[in-house]
Amino acid sequence: MSSLGVTIQGQPFSHMVYHFVLTYSNWETVTVCFSESFEAFSEGLQNALWELGGVPPRHRSERMSSAVNNLSEQKDFTDRYEALLKHYCMEGEKIQAGKANENGDAESLHRWFKEAVDQALLLRGSRDFESVEAYKRFLREVRHERNLGRRKRLAEELAVLGPLPDRRRESYRRLKVGVGTGSLIHVYHNVYSVDSRLMGEEVEVRVHADHLEVWYGQKLIERLPRLRGRGKHRIDYRHVIDTLVRKPGAFENYRYCEDLFPSSRFRMAYDALRETRPARAVREYLKILRMAAKQSETGVDDALRALFGQDRPITPEAVEEFVRREEEVPAVTEVAVETADLESFDDLFTNKEVWDGFAQGREDGGCEGAADGLLEGAASAHVPREF
Numbered sequence: 001m002s003s004l005g006v007t008i009q010g011q012p013f014s015h016m017v018y019h020f021v022l023t024y025s026n027w028e029t030v031t032v033c034f035s036e037s038f039e040a041f042s043e044g045l046q047n048a049l050w051e052l053g054g055v056p057p058r059h060r061s062e063r064m065s066s067a068v069n070n071l072s073e074q075k076d077f078t079d080r081y082e083a084l085l086k087h088y089c090m091e092g093e094k095i096q097a098g099k100a101n102e103n104g105d106a107e108s109l110h111r112w113f114k115e116a117v118d119q120a121l122l123l124r125g126s127r128d129f130e131s132v133e134a135y136k137r138f139l140r141e142v143r144h145e146r147n148l149g150r151r152k153r154l155a156e157e158l159a160v161l162g163p164l165p166d167r168r169r170e171s172y173r174r175l176k177v178g179v180g181t182g183s184l185i186h187v188y189h190n191v192y193s194v195d196s197r198l199m200g201e202e203v204e205v206r207v208h209a210d211h212l213e214v215w216y217g218q219k220l221i222e223r224l225p226r227l228r229g230r231g232k233h234r235i236d237y238r239h240v241i242d243t244l245v246r247k248p249g250a251f252e253n254y255r256y257c258e259d260l261f262p263s264s265r266f267r268m269a270y271d272a273l274r275e276t277r278p279a280r281a282v283r284e285y286l287k288i289l290r291m292a293a294k295q296s297e298t299g300v301d302d303a304l305r306a307l308f309g310q311d312r313p314i315t316p317e318a319v320e321e322f323v324r325r326e327e328e329v330p331a332v333t334e335v336a337v338e339t340a341d342l343e344s345f346d347d348l349f350t351n352k353e354v355w356d357g358f359a360q361g362r363e364d365g366g367c368e369g370a371a372d373g374l375l376e377g378a379a380s381a382h383v384p385r386e387f
Contacts, residue, residue, distance in 0.1 A: 001017055004114070004117060004121065006129065009129075009130060010128060015032055015034055019113060021106045026150055027153075028143060028147065029048045029143060031044035032139070038081070038173075043209045049088060050168065054163065055090060055163065057090065057162065058090060059093065061081075061094055062094075077092050088164075117142055172208045173206070175204070176202055176205075177204075178201075178203075179194055179198040179199050179200065181199065183239050189230040190230065190234075193239040193240060194222055195239055198221070207226070210225070210226055211224060211225055212224045233259075235256040237293060241293045244286055252282065265304040273314055284316050288316050299323045300323060303323050306322060307322070351377075351378075354377040357380070361373015
């Protein structure tokens with residue numbers, strides 16, 4: 001779906017949808033996802049079945065590796081997909097390799113659904129949404145409109161669907177992961193930080209389609225956005241700040257040091273401390289960062305903005321005093337740009353002295369000389385330099 005150019009608060013939203021189709025009525029539903037992982041596949045299929053309120057006797061999938069065992073002819077499906085089919089008492093089917101036409105009805109509906117979303121976006125007048133949830137509501141509205149004309153045939157299908165089980169099957173995968181030094185865990189070739197109190201412990205990570213849950217002692221400790229791809233990292237400075245305060249020498253060589261600047265103003269504060277108090281810069285910056293973690297990141301950021309605006313020294317004491325007083329920070333200065341008088345440009349381009357200077361400068365010194373000659377001609381004609 002990324003080719004449709006959808007954005008969330010101005011940022012490109014790279015995504016896919018799991019598209020479920022009943023091939024008699026063409027009733028359809030979708031679930032937003034970010035990869036063809038089994039977690040996304042299971043979540044989308046179960047969402048469809050529970051919205052439908054019943055279970056068809058057979059489910060056909062393309063040859064996606066999360067469902068179909070493409071490495072062996074002896075075993076059709078992966079263990080996790082077989083367990084999912086068994087839970088819902090469905091029979092699995094797969095198309096032949098390279099024969100997408102065997103899913104012809106569903107494939108054509110994929111295309112028509114995407115085109116319907118594109119048309120709805122055009123009518124909406126904007127492809128930007130305030131949140132992912134707002135975009136999901138938009139997709140539900142598109143799907144609802146498309147399903148309105150399918151109710152008669154859908155009623156025939158509902159009459160022959162099997163019953164749902166008592167509960168959904170878990171869509172996530174459970175992993176046992178050790179928390180290493182630096183409060184880091186490694187999940188599917190990506191790195192995440194967790195609370196420093198968990199260092200040296202083993203936690204259970206529940207890998208969902210779009211997020212991770214970190215459990216310890218039967219309690220949910222963290223809920224983290226799931227990183228896409230490999231070799232990525234997500235470091236929350238709140239997780240590691242206590243350790244760094246105790247061992248400030250590790251800060252400058254920290255592999256993920258850039259993640260310890262929540263905003264550009266924090267980076268500016270660190271640079272200012274290195275200039276004015278180089279021997280204590282790290283310790284004092286970490287005190288400011290700890291204040292943001294324990295009290296208010298927004299409050300500390302506002303304090304830094306005020307101190308820079310007043311040209312006052314950046315110190316932990318000054319920041320703490322500002323945050324404690326809860327002093328109101330002046331709004332960001334609005335810059336007013338006056339509308340240019342276009343007649344002034346006409347005067348410039350029709351002034352003989354200006355163009356004589358340009359021509360002479362080009363003859364004497366090429367492009368650079370032309371620019372100098374233009375400025376000299378404008379000066380002699382008393383044309384304001386900004387023009």
